[in-house]
Amino acid sequence: MNPIGLHHYLVVSVLLFCLGLLGVIIRRNVIVIYMSLELMLNAANLALVAFSRFNDNLNGQVMVVFIITVAAAEVAVGLALIVALFRRRQTTHVEDLTTMRL
Amino acid sequence: MHPLIFYIFAALTLLCGALVVANPFSRNPVTSAMFLILTIIFMACLFVLLHAFFLSAVQVLVYAGAVMVLFVFVVMLLDLPAEERRKIKLMMAGLGILSTGVIAYAMIRAVRESTLRDTLAPPTIEGSMSAVGSLLFTRFALPFELLSLLLLAAMIGVILLSKKDLK
Numbered sequence: 001m002n003p004i005g006l007h008h009y010l011v012v013s014v015l016l017f018c019l020g021l022l023g024v025i026i027r028r029n030v031i032v033i034y035m036s037l038e039l040m041l042n043a044a045n046l047a048l049v050a051f052s053r054f055n056d057n058l059n060g061q062v063m064v065v066f067i068i069t070v071a072a073a074e075v076a077v078g079l080a081l082i083v084a085l086f087r088r089r090q091t092t093h094v095e096d097l098t099t100m101r102l
Numbered sequence: 103m104h105p106l107i108f109y110i111f112a113a114l115t116l117l118c119g120a121l122v123v124a125n126p127f128s129r130n131p132v133t134s135a136m137f138l139i140l141t142i143i144f145m146a147c148l149f150v151l152l153h154a155f156f157l158s159a160v161q162v163l164v165y166a167g168a169v170m171v172l173f174v175f176v177v178m179l180l181d182l183p184a185e186e187r188r189k190i191k192l193m194m195a196g197l198g199i200l201s202t203g204v205i206a207y208a209m210i211r212a213v214r215e216s217t218l219r220d221t222l223a224p225p226t227i228e229g230s231m232s233a234v235g236s237l238l239f240t241r242f243a244l245p246f247e248l249l250s251l252l253l254l255a256a257m258i259g260v261i262l263l264s265k266k267d268l269k
Contacts, residue, residue, distance in 0.1 A: 004108045009152070010213045012112045016119050016141075018206040023123035025198035031131045031177060032122075035138050038169070039119055042145055045161075053152045053225050061154055061229045062242050068164050069249050073256035075169050079176045080263040086180050 009050035017043035030082055030092040034075075041071050108151055115144040131177045135170060142166045154229035 016039060023036025045064045052060025086092055118141040122134045142165045149158035227233075238246055 002105070004105050004151075007213050007216070008108065008112070009148070011210055012115065012148070014206060014209040014213065015116055018202050018209075019116070019119045019123050021205065022198060022202040025202065026195045027123065029129075029131060031173070031180075032134050035122055035131075035134055035173065038138065038165075039122060039141065042142065042165070045157075046145060046148060049149055049152050049154045049157060049229075052229070053154065053227065056225060056227050058227060058229065058233055058237055059241075061157055061234050062237050064154075064157055065160065065234065065238065066242075066245060066249060068160060070252065072164055072169055073253055075172055076260050077256050077263070079172055080260040083176060083179065084263050092180065092182060 006050055006054040010047060013043045013047040013050065016040075016046065028094050030085075030094055030097075033094070034078055034082070038071065038075070041067065108148075111144050111147045111151065115141055115148065118144060131182065132174065135173050135177060138173070139166050139170045142170070152229070153225075153227070156229055156231040156234045159231075 020036045020039035020043060023039065024033050027033055027036065045067055048060045048064050048067070052058060052064075082092065085097070089097065091097070118137045121137040122141060125133055125137070127133075142161060146158040146161040146166075149155075149161060
């Protein structure tokens with residue numbers, strides 16, 4: 001077997017990102033859509049760490065620390081929004097949330 | 103390091119990621135959350151293979167610990183009625199899979215045809231806690247401080263959004 005290089009990690013990252021994208025497109029539950037978004041963020045993190053390792057540069061890993069923090073803040077705000085939405089409409093199904101449809 | 107270890111962890115990560123998105127046995131959000139935790143943990147293993155030890159610890163602590171607890175907590179709090187099997191519009195799902203597949207094909211093609219990997223020397227850096235931490239407190243000190251402001255703003259926002267009479 002040839003040694004594991006940058007492109008191996010990048011392919012895993014691409015596949016994981018596309019799985020997350022697929023989840024955002026086909027799932028209809030707001031919470032599951034949100035989890036798929038987290039999956040996409042994680043895929044980006046993996047790509048950044050791989051680039052950092054194979055370019056001998058630690059800045060990418062610092063970037064990942066920032067991304068993880070921002071993602072945590074984003075999850076807190078997003079879930080608060082979902083809870084507020086559920087209180088009003090009693091649903092988390094995106095097809096029932098059509099208030100802004102023209 | 104044997105290449106097989108990478109393949110095992112990569113396969114487990116992708117498998118659990120797929121089960122988050124489309125689980126054939128359960129449409130319950132809790133199941134998705136549990137598989138997301140597994141995905142994050144296997145990704146932490148991949149970080150260890152990349153010698154990013156600090157990040158793998160942060161990944162487990164922050165993501166699998168804090169963020170996913172928040173997810174599971176909200177799912178339990180909302181107490182969703184047993185998710186009725188709504189008819190998934192087959193055409194829509196097919197179009198979604200098709201478009202995602204095209205994007206995946208294009209990106210993998212781009213990765214495979216890049217000449218990047220030929221020029222790289224064997225990696226030597228270690229993402230230990232001291233290395234990342236010293237960078238965080240010297241070169242990236244200002245963004246690091248701004249991050250605390252962001253967390254404060256998020257906290258205030260969440261408290262405001264959680265009030266009962268949201269105006």
